[in-house]
Amino acid sequence: MTEITKNRPPSWFWTVSIVALIWNIMGVMAYLVQAFMTDETLMDLPEAEQALYTNVPAWATAAFAIAVWFGALGCLLLILRKKIAKMVLLISLIGIIVQMIYNVFMSKSMEVYGPGGAIMPIMVMVIGIFLIWFSQKSITKGWIS
Incomplete structure (x- = not known):
């Protein structure tokens, strides 16, 4: 069995990567x-x-801008099975954190949107963290290199 066949990602890898790319394109x-x-x-x-x-x-x-553009690039790199995806997604997560610090703590968005305005920032943060974990798992499993 060749190394390419042995380290072939499961079908759900592609589903997660494509859905993540679509999510980031929406961003x-x-x-x-x-x-x-x-x-x-x-x-x-x-x-x-x-x-x-x-x-x-x-x-x-x-x-x-950094959060969404690096997020989309990172997901594209996942689809292309490139290890650098993790670093690019980490840069995206840093952008997310900085953006959310402003949106949640410094702007008056909570006053304008109410408690429901916290749902999207929490979702964005969770997905950003998940994508870092997912890219690391993909590296560990040899699915991306």
């Missing part, structure tokens, strides 16, 4: 919508949400 789309929001679109939002979008510091926007 990229959310970032692009926020980054390129027109004044007209912004004015259509409730006043409290307008304040959230107009007062985002550049470092928080940069963290958002």
Whole structure:
């Protein structure tokens, strides 16, 4: 049995990797919508949400960009079975942490969205941590190299 056949990932590896890529592409789309929001679109939002979008510091926007672009790249690298996926996903997780520190603790998003506004940040953080674990497991099992 060749090494390529022996270390072939199970079918669920592909499912997880593709779903994770789709999740991160949705994050990229959310970032692009926020980054390129027109004044007209912004004015259509409730006043409290307008304040959230107009007062985002550049470092928080940069963290958002790093989180989603590196997340999408990391998942693509998983699909391509490249070990560097773990490092790229770790950079994405750092972006997530910085972005969530701003969103949860420094902005008034909880006042605007209420307790339900915590669901998405928690989900994003859990998925980011899961992808680091998943990439490490894939390296350990020899599925990516």
